Amino acid sequence: MSAALSVLNRTFGYPQFRGPQQAIVEHVIAGGDALVLMPTGGGKSLCYQIPAIVRQQQGQGLAIVVSPLIALMHDQVGALHEAGVEAAFLNSTLDWQQTQEVEQRLRTGAITLLYAAPERVNTPRFLALLDALYQQGGLGLFAIDEAHCVSQWGHDFRPEYRALSVLHERYPAVPRIALTATADALTRADIIERLQLQEARLFVSSFDRPNIRYTIAEKGKDVTGQLLRFIKEEHAGDAGVVYCQSRKRVEELATVLANAGIAALPYHAGLPAELRQAHQNRFLREDGIVMVATIAFGMGIDKPDVRFVGHVDMPKNIEGYYQETGRAGRDGLAAHAWMAYGLSDVVNQRRMIDESPAADEFKQALRGKLEALLALAEATDCRRVRLLAYFDEASTPCGNCDNCLHPPEVWDATDCARKLLSTIYRIQQASGLNFGTQHTLDVLRGKSTDKIVQHGHDKLSTFGMGPEFSELQLRAVLRQLLATGAVGLHKVQLDNGHSFDTLCLTDASRAVLRGEQPVRLRASVAAPAGPRERRQR
Numbered sequence: 001m002s003a004a005l006s007v008l009n010r011t012f013g014y015p016q017f018r019g020p021q022q023a024i025v026e027h028v029i030a031g032g033d034a035l036v037l038m039p040t041g042g043g044k045s046l047c048y049q050i051p052a053i054v055r056q057q058q059g060q061g062l063a064i065v066v067s068p069l070i071a072l073m074h075d076q077v078g079a080l081h082e083a084g085v086e087a088a089f090l091n092s093t094l095d096w097q098q099t100q101e102v103e104q105r106l107r108t109g110a111i112t113l114l115y116a117a118p119e120r121v122n123t124p125r126f127l128a129l130l131d132a133l134y135q136q137g138g139l140g141l142f143a144i145d146e147a148h149c150v151s152q153w154g155h156d157f158r159p160e161y162r163a164l165s166v167l168h169e170r171y172p173a174v175p176r177i178a179l180t181a182t183a184d185a186l187t188r189a190d191i192i193e194r195l196q197l198q199e200a201r202l203f204v205s206s207f208d209r210p211n212i213r214y215t216i217a218e219k220g221k222d223v224t225g226q227l228l229r230f231i232k233e234e235h236a237g238d239a240g241v242v243y244c245q246s247r248k249r250v251e252e253l254a255t256v257l258a259n260a261g262i263a264a265l266p267y268h269a270g271l272p273a274e275l276r277q278a279h280q281n282r283f284l285r286e287d288g289i290v291m292v293a294t295i296a297f298g299m300g301i302d303k304p305d306v307r308f309v310g311h312v313d314m315p316k317n318i319e320g321y322y323q324e325t326g327r328a329g330r331d332g333l334a335a336h337a338w339m340a341y342g343l344s345d346v347v348n349q350r351r352m353i354d355e356s357p358a359a360d361e362f363k364q365a366l367r368g369k370l371e372a373l374l375a376l377a378e379a380t381d382c383r384r385v386r387l388l389a390y391f392d393e394a395s396t397p398c399g400n401c402d403n404c405l406h407p408p409e410v411w412d413a414t415d416c417a418r419k420l421l422s423t424i425y426r427i428q429q430a431s432g433l434n435f436g437t438q439h440t441l442d443v444l445r446g447k448s449t450d451k452i453v454q455h456g457h458d459k460l461s462t463f464g465m466g467p468e469f470s471e472l473q474l475r476a477v478l479r480q481l482l483a484t485g486a487v488g489l490h491k492v493q494l495d496n497g498h499s500f501d502t503l504c505l506t507d508a509s510r511a512v513l514r515g516e517q518p519v520r521l522r523a524s525v526a527a528p529a530g531p532r533e534r535r536q537r
């Protein structure tokens with residue numbers, strides 16, 4: 001029996017390796033570098049814990065594990081102790097004396113895995129400690145958990161991760177394993193470059209979570225009501241997490257849910273630490289708690305029986321969506337990811353990107369990522385196929401998403417889209433200015449508002465050209481056009497310091513205007529009365 005399998009059986013009590021674990025473990029034990037992409041719950045910890053144990057048994061020294069999450073470090077060290085493995089952590093929760101004690105144990109070679117917070121690694125004191133251990137012949141492995149934190153393209157950038165390249169520079173002979181549950185092609189490339197993992201072997205597991213059912217609903221006027229119905233009809237009494245974009249929204253929604261008889265608690269970084277901790281403890285220990293939270297909640301929280309994850313606001317990108325929804329159903333039983341999205345989400349997210357002080361190239365990347373998520377939300381075919389394709393994984397329709405279960409009707413919105421673009425064009429041509437969404441829609445629908453009369457826009461050839469379209473329909477078409485970049489947003493700054501977004505044409509508008517680029521939409525909100533086209537399967 002191999003040393004690795006023996007540790008798996010005897011120390012951890014598992015009969016066999018799961019998925020690519022064995023290949024990873026053997027590669028790292030043999031001294032190779034590895035980059036491991038494995039979904040949440042896939043079993044990443046053993047991929048470095050077993051090599052750490054085996055390499056120490058072979059006299060190569062201890063493993064240093066960099067982990068950004070203090071709670072997770074505590075859990076892991078606790079679990080390792082229970083399994084009889086000597087482990088310790090160094091982070092800000094230790095006082096001076098405790099730190100001394102850990103350092104002492106390290107020097108005597110009594111520790112197999114040392115967990116350290118990333119901000120600690122690049123300190124003179126820690127590097128001196130590593131030097132001492134190295135000289136004793138005692139550095140067997142570097143493990144870098146949550147490696148996507150090194151990438152600013154990822155959703156959880158931590159600048160301290162950039163400094164981790166120091167490990168490789170100072171100790172090039174020590175093998176490294178970097179692990180993450182989320183990395184699209186861009187993030188993956190960034191991890192490799194930033195951590196100098198060009199020589200590392202890449203281990204990519206399937207990112208599919210077959211037990212999670214994906215549902216993405218269009219936001220109506222009352223998204224809270226939609227969420228309430230979803231919880232009451234499909235998940236009464238279940239534990240769940242509902243993500244919101246802002247703290248204010250978290251508190252409001254938690255109150256509404258609680259008033260509706262759901263055991264809901266708020267969680268965001270603005271709450272006092274004790275309250276946050278108390279809510280988290282209740283979520284972990286009690287049954288059927290619904291945590292209403294910002295994305296401050298979730299990383300490192302390992303509750304296996306979360307039955308649903310809801311989003312009442314859209315995340316920033318598919319990686320965020322995947323990571324957050326991935327917290328549902330870690331026990332492998334049926335679970336549900338439910339999201340509501342709408343035009344306001346698109347506009348808000350776009351504005352946040354536009355207003356950020358980042359470089360243009362970076363903003364462009366963020367916009368691209370947002371558009372990919374919108375394309376997923378607007379998709380009329382299998383959600384899972386789309387989601388996995390984003391992670392470069394090919395698959396076939398899953399039978400366990402809203403689109404597979406209830407194929408949506410599609411509406412050919414090309415004509416509507418052309419009218420909308422023409423209206424934007426005519427307004428701009430007549431006034432030399434861009435206008436906002438509401439004004440544009442009013443022109444197209446032929447409403448003689450004061451503003452329209454004042455600007456003479458009731459004289460435009462497109463005025464009243466689309467009376468058959470409801471505002472909701474037009475907004476859905478506009479959302480699709482924004483998502484695909486056929487409509488751009490142009491910010492107008494007012495003297496009073498306020499600013500607003502106006503609609504403008506882009507290079508991508510032309511193909512749609514000419515009718516060369518069809519626009520197909522979900523019919524649910526978007527199709528006008530009249531014949532609808534059944535989706536081709």
Ligand code: ADP
Nearest residue numbers: 014016017018038039040041042043044045046
């Ligand atoms: P990740 O860090 O990838 O989210 P973990 O390392 O926390 O996942 O593992 C998820 C769960 O799967 C844990 O409860 C772990 O003990 C279990 N697990 C991991 N590998 C195996 C295995 N080979 N056999 C059985 N259970 C495993």
Ligand code: ZN
Nearest residue numbers: 382398401404
């Ligand atoms: Zn599907």
